[in-house]
Amino acid sequence: MEKKTKRTKQSINREELESRILRSAEALFAEKGYSGSSMEAIAMSANISKQNLIYYFPNKELLYQRVLKEMLDIWIEKLSFLEAHGDTPEAVIRRYVHEKMQLSRLYPNGSKVFAHEIISGAPVLKEYLISHLKPQFDRDVEIVKSWINKGLIQNVDPEHLFFTIWAATQTYADFSVQMEVLLGRTKLDENDFSRAEEAVTSFVMRAIGAKKNNE
Amino acid sequence: MEKKTKRTKQSINREELESRILRSAEALFAEKGYSGSSMEAIAMSANISKQNLIYYFPNKELLYQRVLKEMLDIWIEKLSFLEAHGDTPEAVIRRYVHEKMQLSRLYPNGSKVFAHEIISGAPVLKEYLISHLKPQFDRDVEIVKSWINKGLIQNVDPEHLFFTIWAATQTYADFSVQMEVLLGRTKLDENDFSRAEEAVTSFVMRAIGAKKNNE
DNA sequence: GAATGACTTGTCTTAACGGTCAGCAATAAG
DNA sequence: CTTATTGCTGACCGTTAAGACAAGTCATTC
Numbered sequence: 001m002e003k004k005t006k007r008t009k010q011s012i013n014r015e016e017l018e019s020r021i022l023r024s025a026e027a028l029f030a031e032k033g034y035s036g037s038s039m040e041a042i043a044m045s046a047n048i049s050k051q052n053l054i055y056y057f058p059n060k061e062l063l064y065q066r067v068l069k070e071m072l073d074i075w076i077e078k079l080s081f082l083e084a085h086g087d088t089p090e091a092v093i094r095r096y097v098h099e100k101m102q103l104s105r106l107y108p109n110g111s112k113v114f115a116h117e118i119i120s121g122a123p124v125l126k127e128y129l130i131s132h133l134k135p136q137f138d139r140d141v142e143i144v145k146s147w148i149n150k151g152l153i154q155n156v157d158p159e160h161l162f163f164t165i166w167a168a169t170q171t172y173a174d175f176s177v178q179m180e181v182l183l184g185r186t187k188l189d190e191n192d193f194s195r196a197e198e199a200v201t202s203f204v205m206r207a208i209g210a211k212k213n214n215e
Numbered sequence: 216m217e218k219k220t221k222r223t224k225q226s227i228n229r230e231e232l233e234s235r236i237l238r239s240a241e242a243l244f245a246e247k248g249y250s251g252s253s254m255e256a257i258a259m260s261a262n263i264s265k266q267n268l269i270y271y272f273p274n275k276e277l278l279y280q281r282v283l284k285e286m287l288d289i290w291i292e293k294l295s296f297l298e299a300h301g302d303t304p305e306a307v308i309r310r311y312v313h314e315k316m317q318l319s320r321l322y323p324n325g326s327k328v329f330a331h332e333i334i335s336g337a338p339v340l341k342e343y344l345i346s347h348l349k350p351q352f353d354r355d356v357e358i359v360k361s362w363i364n365k366g367l368i369q370n371v372d373p374e375h376l377f378f379t380i381w382a383a384t385q386t387y388a389d390f391s392v393q394m395e396v397l398l399g400r401t402k403l404d405e406n407d408f409s410r411a412e413e414a415v416t417s418f419v420m421r422a423i424g425a426k427k428n429n430e
Numbered sequence: 431g432a433a434t435g436a437c438t439t440g441t442c443t444t445a446a447c448g449g450t451c452a453g454c455a456a457t458a459a460g
Numbered sequence: 461c462t463t464a465t466t467g468c469t470g471a472c473c474g475t476t477a478a479g480a481c482a483a484g485t486c487a488t489t490c
Binding site: 034115116119129168172184195202 | 327381
């Protein structure tokens with residue numbers, strides 16, 4: 001059970017506790033929003049005292065930013081997207097949709113916190129969107145344009161292609177409750193997600209004019 | 216004990232003021248969420264005193280429900296969707312996408328409040344989703360299935376077709392800030408929405424296998 | 431095994447929030 | 461005009477929130 005590292009028992013505990021706090025905070029922010037989540041409630045959910053929570057995260061705003069940053073780090077890592085691959089456009093986009101869908105399935109709470117933030121006008125993330133997301137978006141749009149110019153895919157609107165992919169995948173995290181009701185589930189399971197991914201992938205493939213090899 | 220609604224000067228004022236309050240509340244709920252919007256802030260935004268606001272809406276929860284209800288009424292009215300028309304599936308779906316897109320453009324705040332609510336697990340609306348939305352959804356899904364069986368459209372996953380359409384259209388209300396950043400706009404204008412609608416419509420048309428007449 | 435620094439908690443302050451209530455002001459009805 | 465109803469306000473209250481602070485506990489290092 002002990003780790004053979006230079007890390008002390010304390011620092012290991014710290015890491016463990018920090019991430020437990022972050023997960024608790026993420027869940028609460030997702031469900032109740034920023035203002036609706038009190039530090040005390042977050043502390044209780046992480047099974048520590050409020051004062052101890054404040055010791056680890058000196059204020060709520062900072063905790064919120066850390067939760068957002070954690071999610072964004074994961075997204076950036078998983079969605080380097082169009083970066084250099086000898087793959088065909090279809091393969092690239094197929095993989096992109098797959099990754100995005102996985103993220104909705106694996107990190108629904110982070111996704112919801114992000115959604116709340118953007119819907120609220122991105123008071124915290126706006127700068128990040130401008131400095132990080134837009135440049136990457138512009139590059140990716142250019143790549144899609146070049147595919148179109150080379151006749152590799154149909155003539156689609158590149159910007160709105162991305163918007164639609166994002167929306168169609170993210171909705172399985174953010175609006176999961178609505179889908180659970182409509183599909184008559186208590187929770188979306190593996191199977192639902194796999195059907196969803198197939199459906200979305202199929203839509204996108206048709207949109208870009210790919211020959212579907214799976215139907 | 217029936218109330219006669221006479222159109223006195225007072226009652227006219229009342230209506231005007233009530234809807235002003237609702238608009239203010241809607242905007243604030245959209246931006247700050249339920250907990251983040253104080254009654255005092257809503258009152259200030261509507262240019263009345265907090266006590267006066269409470270006179271019109273005796274508590275916050277009720278005000279919130281009224282805001283949601285207003286939005287849902289509009290949606291239901293506009294999205295009777297597949298109800299009886301001699302139109303082709305393509306025409307019906309095209310109109311559906313158009314209506315949904317219009318709603319995102321005309322009622323972005325209501326849409327955002329709804330989004331916050333669903334993302335938060337629909338604590339207020341869950342019952343409504345079960346009792347109203349699901350039956351309509353089931354009917355609409357059946358219609359799409361029948362179209363497929365008659366060979367009128369491609370074999371798509373009906374449930375997820377709706378989810379994708381909803382997500383792809385609603386995103387233009389909920390995530391407008393993100394798009395503004397990415398498209399380099401300060402506000403999405405008429406033109407952006409028209410491009411967006413074309414793009415989304417085009418995607419959906421291809422997804423259901425309609426021959427597009429403009430490419 | 432004591433000093434040191436990391437961790438944890440109890441108590442308190444200050445501010446904001448939702449909501450009440452008594453009474454005043456404006457309008458409508460008789 | 462008089463009265464009843466409706467609309468509105470100032471003062472106030474109980475609760476909860478974020479966070480400050482001091483004091484205590486525990487693990488690590490010397």
